[in-house]
């Protein structure tokens with residue numbers, strides 16, 4: 197039987213990078229001693245107040261069709277938070293609730309891009325971007341985020357990548373896999389380039405509240421961006437709600453109207469009882485949320501301090517999020533070989549970051565979604581593995 201050409205565009209090679217991860221998950225299920233540092237699923241429970249509101253809604257029979265774009269109360273809560281942060285006037289007409297940020301990214305891609313369009317994306321980039329942006333027939337134009345620049349984007353690389361076909365710039369700030377956040381200066385330059393070249397800018401901000409001291413800037417709040425900025429976010433990481441699929445897309449009303457039509461054809465709204473929980477998440481400053489953020493920061497500090505003592509590897513300390521890039525070039529191994537041999541020798545799974553972009557060559561991505569003891573043990577095993585490599589410094 198024949199499939200549409202779409203299946204090739206969403207088929208990508210990203211999958212190979214996950215081989216070690218899937219092995220680790222299957223080994224863990226089989227009872228083997230493994231420590232999984234290859235994914236970004238929070239190891240915390242969703243705060244109880246959120247779960248309780250959802251259970252109450254479910255018991256009360258709140259189980260019918262939702263407004264296609266999400267409950268008005270939820271959209272208003274998302275709009276209020278966004279306006280308070282960015283200063284950008286935002287109402288519920290600018291908000292669509294989506295099944296996670298991923299669904300928001302995909303909806304934006306379908307509504308903004310067409311065959312022949314070019315989309316500039318800083319790399320290394322989040323693994324789903326390839327399929328998401330190629331689905332409507334657009335071509336990704338990667339621009340490097342260089343290790344020697346701590347994986348921060350140089351906006352002049354974006355300027356150099358522009359062509360007559362450029363339609364949009366997509367990026368994540370904070371970035372997965374690097375944990376780097378875009379500076380205000382960089383975003384101002386991108387905003388200028390977008391205005392001068394009539395581009396959409398889609399900013400993926402799923403880690404925006406998990407920052408470690410530096411200010412997170414949303415490009416949507418910069419002058420002149422109201423008509424061309426699209427912001428994607430979710431409760432997945434900030435509130436440990438990955439399985440709830442509660443995300444959103446914020447943008448000009450005209451885009452949200454198109455997303456409404458798309459939702460009619462595809463998603464048809466999200467479960468109302470889940471949205472009731474999301475309202476609690478957004479209308480309260482729940483103590484657990486700050487505790488989770490502070491815990492990631494503590495884990496980052498501990499992992500960076502431990503691994504930076506190991507000759508042959510070097511941490512890029514992230515600004516935010518739950519990942520860091522570990523430079524393994526000093527071990528003489530390429531990233532893929534490092535992650536494979538590390539797993540086979542120690543049971544610690546990390547992600548070969550080259551699957552996320554060429555600029556990540558020589559790096560693996562290490563996540564912090566493990567408790568303090570497991571993370572300490574993982575660092576000890578990584579240290580032992582690296583020190584045991586031929587030619588390793590004592």
Ligand SMILES: Cc1ncc(COP(=O)(O)O)c(C=O)c1O
Pocket residue numbers: 236295296297298299322368371372400402429430431432438442443
């Ligand atoms: C950069 C980035 N964007 C989007 C997502 C997807 O998030 P969600 O669970 O909200 O769909 C992830 C998840 O890991 C991510 O790292």
